[in-house]
Amino acid sequence: xxxxxxxGGVYVPPLLVASVLGTIAAAVTARLxxxxxxxxxxxxxxxVFLALMIIYTVLFDTLLIPF
Amino acid sequence: xxxxxxxxxxIKTALAMTIAYAISLWMGWxxxxxxxxxxxxxxxxxxxxSLNKGAMRxxxxxxxxxxALILIALFAxxxxxxxxxxxxxxxxxxxxxxxxxxxxxWHVCGFVCVVICMAAGPDSKEAFxxxxxxxxxxxxxxxxxxxxxxxxxxxxxxxxxxAAACELLSTQKQLxxxxxxxxxxxxxxxxxxxxxxxxxxxxxxxxQLLDSAETDTYEVREMRQQxxxxxxxxxxxxxxxxxxxxxxxxxxxLDLSLLLPNLAPFGAELDExxxxxxxxxxxxxxxxxxAVMDLTLNAAEIGALSHFHKAALAVTxxxxxxxxxxxxxxxDNLSGIKGFGQSIPEADSARPLDVRFVPDPDRLVGxxxxxxxxxxxxLALIYVNGMPGGAGFVSMAVPxxxxxxxxxxxxxxxxxxxxxxxxxxxxxxxxFVMPQLSSFMGLGLLIFGVIFAICYLFAAPRQALxxxxxxAMFVTIASITNEQTYSFLKVANTALMFPLMFLLMAITAxxxxxxxxxxxxxxxLGRFFRSCDFLMSTMHWDPQRPVTRLDRWRDAFHAREVSxxxxxxxxxxxxxxxxxxxSTSPQQVQAVVTxxxxxxxxxxxxxxxRGNPQAQFLAQELQADVRAWRLKVQxxxxxxxxxxxxxxxxxxxxxxxxxxxxLEARIKGVLDQASEGLFSDGDGENFYxxxxxxxxxSEALVNYAGSIGPIDWEQWREERx
Numbered sequence: 001x002x003x004x005x006x007x008g009g010v011y012v013p014p015l016l017v018a019s020v021l022g023t024i025a026a027a028v029t030a031r032l033x034x035x036x037x038x039x040x041x042x043x044x045x046x047x048v049f050l051a052l053m054i055i056y057t058v059l060f061d062t063l064l065i066p067f
Numbered sequence: 068x069x070x071x072x073x074x075x076x077x078i079k080t081a082l083a084m085t086i087a088y089a090i091s092l093w094m095g096w097x098x099x100x101x102x103x104x105x106x107x108x109x110x111x112x113x114x115x116x117s118l119n120k121g122a123m124r125x126x127x128x129x130x131x132x133x134x135a136l137i138l139i140a141l142f143a144x145x146x147x148x149x150x151x152x153x154x155x156x157x158x159x160x161x162x163x164x165x166x167x168x169x170x171x172x173w174h175v176c177g178f179v180c181v182v183i184c185m186a187a188g189p190d191s192k193e194a195f196x197x198x199x200x201x202x203x204x205x206x207x208x209x210x211x212x213x214x215x216x217x218x219x220x221x222x223x224x225x226x227x228x229x230a231a232a233c234e235l236l237s238t239q240k241q242l243x244x245x246x247x248x249x250x251x252x253x254x255x256x257x258x259x260x261x262x263x264x265x266x267x268x269x270x271x272x273x274x275q276l277l278d279s280a281e282t283d284t285y286e287v288r289e290m291r292q293q294x295x296x297x298x299x300x301x302x303x304x305x306x307x308x309x310x311x312x313x314x315x316x317x318x319x320x321l322d323l324s325l326l327l328p329n330l331a332p333f334g335a336e337l338d339e340x341x342x343x344x345x346x347x348x349x350x351x352x353x354x355x356x357x358a359v360m361d362l363t364l365n366a367a368e369i370g371a372l373s374h375f376h377k378a379a380l381a382v383t384x385x386x387x388x389x390x391x392x393x394x395x396x397x398x399d400n401l402s403g404i405k406g407f408g409q410s411i412p413e414a415d416s417a418r419p420l421d422v423r424f425v426p427d428p429d430r431l432v433g434x435x436x437x438x439x440x441x442x443x444x445x446l447a448l449i450y451v452n453g454m455p456g457g458a459g460f461v462s463m464a465v466p467x468x469x470x471x472x473x474x475x476x477x478x479x480x481x482x483x484x485x486x487x488x489x490x491x492x493x494x495x496x497x498x499f500v501m502p503q504l505s506s507f508m509g510l511g512l513l514i515f516g517v518i519f520a521i522c523y524l525f526a527a528p529r530q531a532l533x534x535x536x537x538x539a540m541f542v543t544i545a546s547i548t549n550e551q552t553y554s555f556l557k558v559a560n561t562a563l564m565f566p567l568m569f570l571l572m573a574i575t576a577x578x579x580x581x582x583x584x585x586x587x588x589x590x591x592l593g594r595f596f597r598s599c600d601f602l603m604s605t606m607h608w609d610p611q612r613p614v615t616r617l618d619r620w621r622d623a624f625h626a627r628e629v630s631x632x633x634x635x636x637x638x639x640x641x642x643x644x645x646x647x648x649x650s651t652s653p654q655q656v657q658a659v660v661t662x663x664x665x666x667x668x669x670x671x672x673x674x675x676x677r678g679n680p681q682a683q684f685l686a687q688e689l690q691a692d693v694r695a696w697r698l699k700v701q702x703x704x705x706x707x708x709x710x711x712x713x714x715x716x717x718x719x720x721x722x723x724x725x726x727x728x729x730l731e732a733r734i735k736g737v738l739d740q741a742s743e744g745l746f747s748d749g750d751g752e753n754f755y756x757x758x759x760x761x762x763x764x765s766e767a768l769v770n771y772a773g774s775i776g777p778i779d780w781e782q783w784r785e786e787r788x
Contacts, residue, residue: 010559034787034788039787040786043786045786046577046581
């Protein structure tokens with residue numbers, strides 16, 4: 001069963017929360033990859049960022065927020 | 068107690084907003100917030116600026132109302148064709164928005180069409196009423212603010228305009244004096260560079276204030292043609308002084324006071340003219356009129372120079388003479404404007420305008436991005452169930468994507484904080500304060516208080532983004548109507564639309580290529596050298612050869628690329644992340660752009676000189692040598708167009724020195740053999756000028772190679788997030 005978040009009586013969909021966390025995690029990962037210069041091995045970093053967002057969203061869903 | 072300008076402006080905006088809402092609600096009009104938007108957007112620093120912007124908004128709204136109704140009428144039953152033509156129209160408006168004039172008019176033409184189409188589209192029988200309501204509300208907002216700004220504490224642009232004109236002239240006078248000193252071997256190049264940067268900013272400000280002053284100051288409006296001519300003449304003065312400055316390196320070894328005996332009085336005359344123009348701008352009659360001056364040449368000393376030194380001197384003299392003509396023309400024009408009469412007929416130094424349509428590739432890419440964004444938003448609206456904002460999402464996204472299309476350097480992240488703070492603030496007012504109000508008395512006080520606070524706290528020019536967001540979000544979320552309702556969903560949906568819009572902009576920013584500043588910079592460099600290569604290849608065209616329309620168009624396209632790309636590179640340079648590129652400093656990037664600007668001037672001069680007739684015997688004797696030189700330059704440009712970082716200063720220098728040495732000997736040999744009368748003074752002048760500008764292009768390439776040497780370009784090419 002999906003689990004909504006209730007904030008002051010306002011229901012927030014779990015996908016929204018997972019995707020927000022996934023985006024933040026992807027942004028942090030991207031920064032770290034830039035800092036250690038590993039990002040130079042990617043052919044097209046914007047697509048990699050998108051992939052990271054999706055991976056983290058699914059991970060957060062699996063481990064933290066079921067939707 | 069006297070109120071500050073900041074308070075007065077805040078009171079005017081708040082009052083106009085309150086009155087606009089009062090009238091709209093009293094008349095029972097739907098969507099009063101459209102009048103509020105108009106007030107929020109057109110409230111600027113001076114009355115002239117506000118009236119200008121208001122006029123462009125009104126005109127844009129009227130034009131686009133007709134377009135929107137035509138689109139709805141033609142494609143009422145076919146949503147795909149409807150969206151196709153609407154997106155093409157908005158793409159066209161985005162392209163036009165990137166031009167030099169009337170940007171805001173085209174912006175309004177684009178996004179207002181989408182607003183009307185999206186508001187009316189699903190139910191087309193309301194289309195006409197929606198379109199008329201938009202025009203009415205916009206007109207109301209503009210009229211109310213215009214009246215308030217004219218009648219209450221009006222601020223005209225006149226004082227700022229006069230000050231800007233004086234500052235610009237003063238800087239140009241100081242720059243001219245600085246360049247005269249540098250030419251003689253004195254002076255500080257750093258001071259000249261600082262003056263140059265100041266001049267660029269002052270030139271832009273002067274242009275903007277002229278547009279405002281034409282609207283709110285009768286005296287300026289009456290002489291607007293002369294003032295516009297003055298503006299273009301000051302721009303030409305800037306360019307002429309820069310071209311003159313480019314030649315100093317080639318004159319280092321020469322004793323100019325010996326070669327040009329009247330150089331000092333010539334320089335003093337230029338300085339004096341600019342000083343007298345300063346007096347006229349301060350509304351004082353000039354103490355003397357400009358005297359026509361020609362540079363005298365010491366023929367004996369010049370005869371002893373090498374041919375390339377003669378060429379460098381010929382180019383410099385040509386530029387100084389043009390400077391003389393231009394300052395005289397400026398003086399006459401200003402004399403006429405200020406009513407101090409003209410001493411001599413106005414010397415005409417104006418260049419004819421080129422009105423051919425030549426597409427700009429960067430503006431085209433911006434238009435494509437906007438079209439793509441609109442399609443993505445539209446597809447999301449159709450296929451995603453429960454899309455926050457519905458059709459309003461498309462209406463909200465379009466103004467932002469259009470604005471960012473013309474500022475591709477700006478990052479979407481700039482909008483995060485202003486959007487979040489403004490939605491939060493407006494949401495709090497909407498949820499907690501507004502439900503307590505029961506009459507317009509309370510509502511009016513609330514509107515006045517909120518608008519005053521936002522305008523007062525965000526009054527500085529650099530806070531314009533925060534101010535615009537604050538006003539727009541308050542007006543949008545409050546959604547004041549006669550049948551007022553309150554729903555948290557409205558705030559939540561508006562808040563959710565922003566992340567979706569940012570996601571949309573982030574996706575389209577990578578199509579057709581990513582907008583990473585380093586990659587864009589390299590791409591623009593490549594384009595620059597491709598265009599230079601093409602223009603150099605046209606040098607071999609026979610002047611008698613019939614020129615086709617396609618040739619003229621390609622010539623115009625590449626000439627425009629060469630003229631405009633250094634400016635675009637200058638816009639991208641500050642956004643290069645030098646923290647991520649430790650071996651690159653902002654000064655090094657600036658040096659690259661400066662060297663490209665120098666190359667632009669040299670190439671333009673070469674194109675101007677190619678039309679001048681050359682002595683037949685010289686053309687025949689030296690054709691092969693000059694051709695070989697031109698081909699070497701073209702080969703270098705072609706290599707640089709593939710890899711703009713593949714320049715080696717020492718190699719270029721060695722090659723150029725070799726060419727100069729060989730040509731010097733060849734020219735000496737040809738002229739020594741030339742019989743009497745075969746080579747007139749006019750022929751000599753044309754020949755040395757052409758030689759000088761050819762050398763100038765080569766020297767500029769050496770200079771460019773020197774500027775790119777210190778930078779680690781491999782790091783620029785590395786992929787990064």
